[in-house]
Amino acid sequence: MSAPLITIRDITRRFGDREALRGVSLEVAPGEKRVIIGPSGCGKSTLLRCVNLLERPDSGAVLVDGIDVTAPGVDLDRHRARTGMVFQRFHLFPHLRVRENVALAPREVLRLAPGEADERALRALERVGMRDRAEEWPSRLSGGQQQRVAIARALAMEPKVMLFDEVTSALDPELVQEVLAAMRDLASAGMTMMIVTHEMRFAREVGTRMTFLDEGRIVEEGTPAEVLDAPREARTRAFLSKVL
Amino acid sequence: MGPRAASLLLALPALLAACGGGKDAARILVATEAAYPPFESKTEDGTIVGFDVDLVRAAAREAGLEAEFLDQGFDGMLPGLAQGRYDAAVSAITITEERAKVVDFTDPYFEAGQVVAVRADDASIRGLEDLRGRTIAVQRNTTGHLAAEKVEGATVKHFDSVEPAFLELLARRADAVINDLAPTLLYAKEHPGLRIAGKPFTEEKYGIAVRRGNGALLAKLNEGLRKVRASGEYDRLKAKWIGDAGR
């Protein structure tokens, strides 16, 4: 059994007088596909954002690949270069073409030469099936296409873990599948993933472990089959009855 | 015709003339740029005082008029007079042919001349002839400005009023100021860093300006000036305001 890639140790986070996370701990092994589910406002996004420090926990620790990234003096830019995140609203850079979007970070952060960065970008776009649209402007793509480009953009940095924050929630239903397909592809290639989602079928198919979060606390954990088919907690059952 | 009727008849032209002269028969509005001591300036509470002010007030009184003063920028003064914004203008205005084409002047009431002012520690300039190729600060559209423009190769900086021109000289950004003798002497008295180079190089006469064609007011003011001179009031005012700085 290998050491966990991500260790989250008893983290809390509050916004004003609202407690978003009340002591959450979990571990993600390398290659694991951890799915996080829960009602809206339960803190799943906040949890994910504590991994790449877009949110800083008020207490507790987050360790990624052996490094405590919540300790003072950590180079956060470097850390974030190794964690890829895909957002619900894609956030592609509208003033750059698709290829430029994907090649930007390899150029600026990894300091690759323009030719190398472009090659890497095109390879990443290939993986999500968007290579032929490399010279397009993001505004001309559909939501599903933009999200796939966003995945490629994160992939191009060759991260150790990919974080997916409800990446299909803002998409029209007919565009959801193409994004899930890209994620499925990534999963089978062995990427460590933390996925916040409502897509239960996808979760069951791709996830290796599922965590149910409610009101800032982990209520239940197990394999997707366990949690979805045989939930132990009443709250889990209540939630699932509403979404399934 | 009886004596009463005759005197009424004689009074009529005077009345009519007075009505044509300005806003109110007994009152005249006089423009002046109250930034040119000792001829006109403002006290701390905003009252306009000076040689020009006292002189015109006295002359107007002798002519049966009351003079009210209005502070105006020098640049737009004569055009403003031509437009009828006020009845007269007195502001150490030199009588020139150009200006006489646009307004009417009373008889001259003061003799002045342009001088060159320089920094006290600048020995290189002894007079107008040494200003070739130098920088001269002036008040815009004064006779001093005209004189400066005639200097060969000189850079002329023209300001809205004369005070900044002197400041420019003191700040060593100009080599000389060309301005009338009396105000320059006054300024040099207050600023030991300045001196006058050479003697006045022009002979100029100041006049009170009235709107072209306003013969009635012109006549009244001239009459008033004559009376002020005759009574000795003129000398008294000159001694009070100009002292030994005039000619």
Next chain:
Amino acid sequence: MSGETFLYLLKGLGLSLVLGACSLVVALLGGLAVALCRLSPRPWLRRPATAYVEVIRGVPLLVLILWIYFGVLSDLFPLHWFPASILAFGACYSAFIGETYRAGIQSVDPGQMEAARALGLSRRVAMRRVVLPQAVRNILPALGNEAISLFKDTSLATVIAVNELMNRGKQVAGRDFRTMETYTVVALLYLATTLVFSLLQRRLERRLGVGTAHHDPGHH
């Protein structure tokens, strides 16, 4: 108006343009610095920048020009009219343009900065390559306005005897006793210049797709 007089005024317009252009460059750079400082998480950058903007916005430009040129320093260190003018206009408009930049930067979706940071870009690089390009595109109309305002304000330099268009206009009007005619020509000269500028601005906006969702030129 004689041809000679018109030419005299035209030369003044030339100087007004030079003053305007140089001051604009200073203000565009200074404004960016002011905006970034105002948005900085570091208080020692943020607070002076905020104070600067408040002070400049509260002092009339005319007063600023006189203060810089004739103020306390002029006894010890008198400035030549050109640097004094550029300093005054540049300092004043750095504040206003800075606020315009700030509005532009804050109008960019915060998700953009987040996405950039999530990729590992430093705040500086994220600002330079992601946020600022979008911000500038958003505020181009406002920047154009500021530029025109600045150009017209160069007329204030007359109070320190800079021989630009306004100064020459006053001279001609007083000298020739033709106020109406002279100032009409002066106004038309300013107007002609700003119209040309507006035209160029509009063309630039169209090319960059300002006001549309699309950034690509030539697809309209």
